[in-house]
Amino acid sequence: MPDKIDPRALWNLSYGVYIVTSHDGDNLNGQIANTVFQVAAEPPMLAVAINKNNLTHEFIEKSGRFAVSVLEEAVPMAFIGKFGFKSGRDIDKFADCDYKISETGCPMVTVYALSIMEGKVVSSVEAATHTVYIGEVVSSEVLKQGTPLTYANYHIKKNGNEPKTAPTYRAPETETKNKVDIAMKKYKCDICGYIYNPEIADPDNGVGPGTAFADLPDDWTCPVCGAAKDAFSPED
Numbered sequence: 001m002p003d004k005i006d007p008r009a010l011w012n013l014s015y016g017v018y019i020v021t022s023h024d025g026d027n028l029n030g031q032i033a034n035t036v037f038q039v040a041a042e043p044p045m046l047a048v049a050i051n052k053n054n055l056t057h058e059f060i061e062k063s064g065r066f067a068v069s070v071l072e073e074a075v076p077m078a079f080i081g082k083f084g085f086k087s088g089r090d091i092d093k094f095a096d097c098d099y100k101i102s103e104t105g106c107p108m109v110t111v112y113a114l115s116i117m118e119g120k121v122v123s124s125v126e127a128a129t130h131t132v133y134i135g136e137v138v139s140s141e142v143l144k145q146g147t148p149l150t151y152a153n154y155h156i157k158k159n160g161n162e163p164k165t166a167p168t169y170r171a172p173e174t175e176t177k178n179k180v181d182i183a184m185k186k187y188k189c190d191i192c193g194y195i196y197n198p199e200i201a202d203p204d205n206g207v208g209p210g211t212a213f214a215d216l217p218d219d220w221t222c223p224v225c226g227a228a229k230d231a232f233s234p235e236d
């Protein structure tokens with residue numbers, strides 16, 4: 001990266017956390033996305049950025065349709081993990097998940113979602129690794145009241161990470177962090193990049209703040225991707 005680009009400057013941009021879905025006939029897929037935003041009001045238009053390697057990209061290319069679920073702050077990390085760190089090429093993400101089929105055939109995830117909307121693609125723009133799709137909203141619905149999860153709170157409150165396919169992926173910092181007490185040492189999942197921080201721990205799964213990694217039960221698994229404890233490495 002050129003010297004005059006400081007990637008940290010971009011980290012101050014704000015986003016939400018969404019599930020973007022699409023379909024290819026009866027085949028359904030969806031993924032976590034943070035880059036969803038309204039770009040026009042009359043008629044309402046949305047933009048979404050999707051990695052070209054993702055199955056959802058393939059389906060949007062074929063169907064010209066996508067749907068968006070706005071996730072609430074209470075969404076468990078494991079739910080985000082299923083949609084964000086696993087591929088629909090390997091698992092059926094809708095097998096154990098509440099959803100309904102939209103007018104345009106997209107699966108609209110209704111669990112942990114405050115609202116849902118669907119778009120018909122009217123144009124798209126190439127952006128290096130991603131395609132930005134512009135879609136006209138053809139239906140939308142509020143499912144419940146609540147606080148939408150922001151991308152900042154996904155990182156801060158939920159200790160979340162992002163896959164390398166995310167448009168805002170941050171490569172790990174090379175400089176060594178301050179020395180920390182062993183008990184408070186962070187551990188990183190080698191599979192998905194989730195970082196276990198003892199200060200936050202894993203309250204979704206009954207592990208309270210202040211629990212050292214070594215004190216986690218042997219059957220504890222990564223709350224994001226389900227990997228076992230031995231898939232974790234200490235963070236320097």
Ligand code: FE
Pocket residue numbers: 189190191192193194222223224225226227
């Ligand atoms: Fe993991």
